[in-house]
Amino acid sequence: MNSIEEDPIIGHFFDTAEKKAKWLVRVKIVYIFWIIFVIIGFIVYVVWYLLG
DSSP states (O other): OGGGOOOOOTTTGGSSSSHHHHHHHHHHHHHHHHHHHHHHHHHHHHHHHHHO
16 A cells, blocks of 8 residues: 555655644644534524524
């Protein structure tokens, strides 16, 4: 199984430990925003359903 560093397309984004750490932080931030977005969307849907 090949590692992500050996990938010809995205390998240069993950070739050092510092780059991997930066991308992990970015992914975690996006994941947190996604969870917040889903929760807000669910709340808006429930409020819309209850008021409508």
